[in-house]
Amino acid sequence: MASIGSLTGIATTKEMPTTRRGLRTREALVKAARVVFERDGFLNARLVDITAEATCSIGTFYTYFEGKEEVFAAVIEAARHDMLHPGMPHVPEDEGPAAVIEASNRAYLVAYKRNAKLMKLMQQVAMIDPRFEEVRARSARAFGERNARRIKELQDRGLADPTVDPELAARALSLMVSRLAFECFALEEGPRDLEEIVAVCTRLWVNGLNLSA
Template sequence: MNPEAGVEDRAGRAAPKSKRGLRTRAALIAAAREVFERDGFLDARISDIPKAAGMASGTFYTYFDSKEEIFTEVVRQIREEMLHPHVRESIGDDDPRELIAAANREYLQSYRRNARLMAVLEQVSKVDEKFRTLRRERGAALGERNAAMIRDLQERGLADARLDPLITSWALSSMVGRMAYTVFVEGDEVPFERLVETMNQLWYNALRLGD
């Protein structure tokens, strides 16, 4: 029996409860990220993950059952990083244009940092239903977050009340996400500040926000 066993994680495996176990698991996830960024999902080998973490090869199976399981954890970490649920608190400003600008900037910066993994997720989601679902969940969570912001602006009389908050959020979020993929994954050359400014202005125009 694994002495590090504690509460179950999202995959059903007993998660580590000691600080050492948590550190080891986190180090494996970080190493897996490096391997997936370098080799992609299909060509990545499980044996390379503990090697990249400086651990014995058998250590991997103490914490994970498969390459799919650890890749899922990598994707979940990216999702949490990219959602930025506390933009309002981080900038301390209720001005709608400032909120939208901060949210778009943080999302695009995060996408740029994670571009290689976003490309891997796009690749895998085309052939694996589980990761296609994870990709959809990430998009849905982002859409719900932005819909809540739009709804709040409408209730305050700051945004066009005729717009459906969720549909509007999906449309505008998809636009930003697709542009991020085009620029940071496919490599189309667009200056970052120009990209941010243009995405912001399209949001302002769509919601009919004043200056």
């Protein structure tokens, strides 16, 4: 099984634990690290505070992570997975593509809102460590690629404008939603009413793709 560092691009010599106890301990350290990072920021966070939050020793920490950067990468990966797979509810096919887009936007925005502090911190860390900028870029590409496949499926079904490049449209629309989420939830600038944001994002998706009902 790949280590978290290999998933985020942050090099590590540590392997994922293979026992349930090891997995629980590592998960506890990641959860504790998130609490400390969100509370104190990346630069001020100390390993002693993370281990105290997780009620374990420094020695135990080094069993799973090389240092602060590596555990931060693990925290980011957990948040990235949460937002990429937020658990969207099933939408009946007869409700049409707009309903699916609305449900998808809502699920993403709810997940972004609960990770907003971390997303703000991630941007700050990326400015001083280019490895984390690549992590951010990789995550954006994952969202864009997934949405491009969805747009192509709608085009193949005759429901979306076939003249729109699906990859470029996906990048534009995905970046729009993520940037709006960042400003509303992480920076707390502009409206923060979830349903209002969902409605605007969905309308722009529908209009941008010229969707048929």
